[in-house]
Amino acid sequence: MTVARPAFPARGAFIGSLPGGGHAVVHGGVRYHYYDGFWYRPRGRGYVVVSPPRGVWVPVLPLLYTTLLIGGVTYYLANDVYYVQRSDGYVVVDPPLGQGSSGSSSARDSTDLFIYPNRGQDEQQQARDRYECHRWARGQTGYDPTLPEGGVDPRDAFALRDQYRRAMGACLEGRHYTVR
Secondary structure, three states, X not given: OOOOOOOOOOOOOEEOXXXXXXXXXXXXXXXXXXXXXXXXXXXXXXXXXXOOXXXXXXXXXXXXXXXXXXXXXXXXXXXXXXXXXXOOEEEEEOOOOOOOOOOOHHHHHHHOOOEEEOOOOOHHHHHHHHHHHHHHHHHHHOOOOOOHHHHOOHHHHHHXXXXXXXXXXXXXXXXXXXXX
């Protein structure tokens, strides 16, 4: 069985409107919009997908990220962006030495989901639903995208990652979200 992969906006892509439920962040006098690991900057009558500037702060990580312990520092990697935790959220940092960009589009493509609320769910409800669906999908598949290699044997990671993504999508659709 072939599973269709969702399309994600590539950096540099222009979109007409932002997905709902994101965060507006001002850094260095420039306004950015952050939504589930993707960064947008206003341009003309729309937005362009950009890399976030180093040092920009966000209150929450995207649901699907990888935790890395490098040189005694815990990093969170999501959509080829490294974050470190601070007391009030997370800050974008340069990749640890020797890491560069992850370059792993297959891992990103098979776990990231775009989630759109269909019943006016506020940001708190969306976060609660996503977390509860994450817990359920993790329990169903044994795969946890917040752990290196999903916390499973690397030989099984790709298949379990795909099952996890399908389980997350099914759970969220059952809670009245459109999932892409």
